[in-house]
Amino acid sequence: MEDLVLQLSERESLYQLYLYAFNRQDSPARKTFFMDRVEHGKVFRIKDGDQVVSGLYRLPFELRIGDQLFQMGGIGDVMTYPEYGGHGYATTLLKTALANMNADGYELSFLAPFSQRIIAGWVMSRLSVRLHTKLMRKSFGQPK
Secondary structure: OOOOEOOHHHHHHHHHHHHHHOOOOOOHHHHHHHHHHHHHOEEEEEEEOOEEEEEEEEEEEEEEEOOEEEEEEEEEEEEEOHHHOOOOHHHHHHHHHHHHHHHOOOOEEEEOOOOHHHHHHHHHHHHHHHHHHHHHHHHHOOOO
């Protein structure tokens, strides 16, 4: 399989896919914002010839839960041109990004949106379920 990491010369092709996939209007501000994420993240893509037809990026974050700090990879803008759908391209890119994050020592990953409020709610929900499960087991024993 070809190397799936976006090359500098492919950034414009990725941006055009982004505009199409998310039905966005091009503007200098939008392009600057998008290219900043591309610059600071790690981008994976699949090409057909010279055209990027599927892509996503991984952004580095740190997430604090209590007094513990975790390395977190945020996966965003998973996109594929419709005519290339159904070939498993997004799945391939997601698996590649997850394997790459694991190799780089990331402990957590989230699929966008990765706002602090959403993540905090998810973490608190998971912690609440775990606590409730532990209390139920302590009170009633292990399920049969």
